[in-house]
Amino acid sequence: xxxxxxxxxxxxxxxxxxxxxxxxxxxxxxxxxxxxxxxxxxxxxxxxxxxxxxxxxxxxxxxxxxxxxxxxxxxxxxxxxxxxxxxxxxxxxxxxxxxxxxxxxxxxxxxxxxxxxxxxxxxxxxxxxxxxxxxxxxxxxxxxxxxxxxxxxxxxxxxxxxxxxxxxxxxxxxxxxxxxxxxxxxxxxxxxxxxxxxxxxxxxxxxxxxxxxxxxxxxxxxxxxxxxxxxxxxxxxxxxxxxxxxxxxxxxxxxxxxxxxxxxxxxxxxxxxxxxxxxxxxxxxxxxxxxxxxxxxxxxxxxxxx
Amino acid sequence: xxxxxxxxxxxxxxxxxxxxxxxxxxxxxxxxxxxxxxxxxxxxxxxxxxxxxxxxxxxxxxxxxxxxxxxxxxxxxxxxxxxxxxxxxxxxxxxxxxxxxxxxxxxxxxxxxxxxxxxxxxxxxxxxxxxxxxxxxxxxxxxxxxxxxxxxxxxxxxxxxxxxxxxxxxxxxxxxxxxxxxxxxxxxxxxxxxxxxxxxxxxxxxxxxxxxxxxxxxxxxxxxxxxxxxxxxxxxxxxxxxxxxxxxxxxxxxxxxxxxxxxxxxxxxxxxxxxxxxxxxxxxxxxxxxxxxxxxxxxxxxxxxx
Numbered sequence: 001x002x003x004x005x006x007x008x009x010x011x012x013x014x015x016x017x018x019x020x021x022x023x024x025x026x027x028x029x030x031x032x033x034x035x036x037x038x039x040x041x042x043x044x045x046x047x048x049x050x051x052x053x054x055x056x057x058x059x060x061x062x063x064x065x066x067x068x069x070x071x072x073x074x075x076x077x078x079x080x081x082x083x084x085x086x087x088x089x090x091x092x093x094x095x096x097x098x099x100x101x102x103x104x105x106x107x108x109x110x111x112x113x114x115x116x117x118x119x120x121x122x123x124x125x126x127x128x129x130x131x132x133x134x135x136x137x138x139x140x141x142x143x144x145x146x147x148x149x150x151x152x153x154x155x156x157x158x159x160x161x162x163x164x165x166x167x168x169x170x171x172x173x174x175x176x177x178x179x180x181x182x183x184x185x186x187x188x189x190x191x192x193x194x195x196x197x198x199x200x201x202x203x204x205x206x207x208x209x210x211x212x213x214x215x216x217x218x219x220x221x222x223x224x225x226x227x228x229x230x231x232x233x234x235x236x237x238x239x240x241x242x243x244x245x246x247x248x249x250x251x252x253x254x255x256x257x258x259x260x261x262x263x264x265x266x267x268x269x270x271x272x273x274x275x276x277x278x279x280x281x282x283x284x285x286x287x288x289x290x291x292x293x294x295x296x297x298x299x300x301x302x303x304x305x306x
Numbered sequence: 307x308x309x310x311x312x313x314x315x316x317x318x319x320x321x322x323x324x325x326x327x328x329x330x331x332x333x334x335x336x337x338x339x340x341x342x343x344x345x346x347x348x349x350x351x352x353x354x355x356x357x358x359x360x361x362x363x364x365x366x367x368x369x370x371x372x373x374x375x376x377x378x379x380x381x382x383x384x385x386x387x388x389x390x391x392x393x394x395x396x397x398x399x400x401x402x403x404x405x406x407x408x409x410x411x412x413x414x415x416x417x418x419x420x421x422x423x424x425x426x427x428x429x430x431x432x433x434x435x436x437x438x439x440x441x442x443x444x445x446x447x448x449x450x451x452x453x454x455x456x457x458x459x460x461x462x463x464x465x466x467x468x469x470x471x472x473x474x475x476x477x478x479x480x481x482x483x484x485x486x487x488x489x490x491x492x493x494x495x496x497x498x499x500x501x502x503x504x505x506x507x508x509x510x511x512x513x514x515x516x517x518x519x520x521x522x523x524x525x526x527x528x529x530x531x532x533x534x535x536x537x538x539x540x541x542x543x544x545x546x547x548x549x550x551x552x553x554x555x556x557x558x559x560x561x562x563x564x565x566x567x568x569x570x571x572x573x574x575x576x577x578x579x580x581x582x583x584x585x586x587x588x589x590x591x592x593x594x595x596x597x598x599x600x601x602x603x604x605x606x607x608x609x610x611x612x
Contacts, residue, residue, distance in 0.1 A: 110585065
């Protein structure tokens, strides 16, 4: 494992994106949650991921939000924005902007409209972007989320990209939910930072060489996850593991993004957090009440302090 | 059927997009194929559809291509550009541009990244766009292509949108390949222009009240399909039906977009047409030779005259 590939480690958060009443991204609230997540120990901010409604934001909106975060004092090197897109020039524009802003890396989806495309086609896509950006500072993390993108990144493609762009391909987020497959990737690519998508696998993953995790539910429990990582190997870690697993289990029974936004709205007392961009919709009142009641009943204090 | 909803009828073509060596859209070649398709009798040009690699083009690229077509003398009212996008502001910008350029309509995908979204979410998406564009000239055709978009448009959603925006919702392209479902839509929505996605269903569809078809393979046989429509009800139409079905059957054995580009490249002698944007790749030489040999052996003269 090179130092470069370890630029990001620990718990990375696909930060929820707040929207104003006109559904414009709310840059001030966004900076506040980002600051809080870092203060709680997040190793990085994987902004514009799936949980962030990243694909519901235009390239220009994402670029402006990065600028705003940097102006607000968020360290750019801690940002790993999602910059994949169906159209190569959009992906190039976002990736270039992220690199020039000083982002520590980018998390890149393959193009996800055309289905059943070949490794050759995906290799050509990533190659075009890397070569057009043409910047040795670029650290690219591949984003494997076949259930959502319907565009799986095969181990053969990872190997081919890592060989062609060894200083650039830095890692992979594995949102497949296939833990056996994740373990094979960790073993097969010791020079890449592999991030499973759930904190529930952290205990085992850290022991195997995973770089950490990039998890939706890290939005609401960054501190407990950080403390699990800090105490890894001790009895305390077992306790954190149990607690974060309980919270994740409750949230997983609901549509993730509106559920997380409902929890943040409740815990901060700021109803603006309930807003989503279509096609996403909020939980209805009954489901929201059920979720919050289940969380209360668990006895796990989810504390959101911004 | 109102006159408005019938603004488009007959064979509409999701026009192939040519690319230059640097993978930029080639506006001059694009205008040439568009001109030829209209000369051959196309009732409209559904540019930036799936076959057009529309989702591999940015919003700005699509807008510039529309401007170029209009400057090149293509009647704007014959254009039905694809303006759906994952991010609402992109869809709004493209839709507004199309309307202001005088396009006769737009063909709109639902947002296609997030899966298993609700009719409420899709209704909110289309509503946002229609209301933000806020232009009575907008004629919106819904684009139902569940196998590719993974975002099906339900009959209940169509009814709800048609009721909420009766002057705007003009029709639907049904690329589901589910002919029984298409027939139900034609019967259920007599005020909407329903376009099946294959010329093979034209004979039957026209009799049932379909508005025509929007078909990938219309790129290579616009004249024969137009002649089928013109001779509908006569013995001549049966002959055209047989011939266009033969050609479509040959092409369907290959990945559609590179197959069509290979045929256009061969018939025009212009190898530039072979280029695709990643993730799409061209046919390999063997497959391309097989396709072209099968077409020659069919005895059907595919004539592309531009």
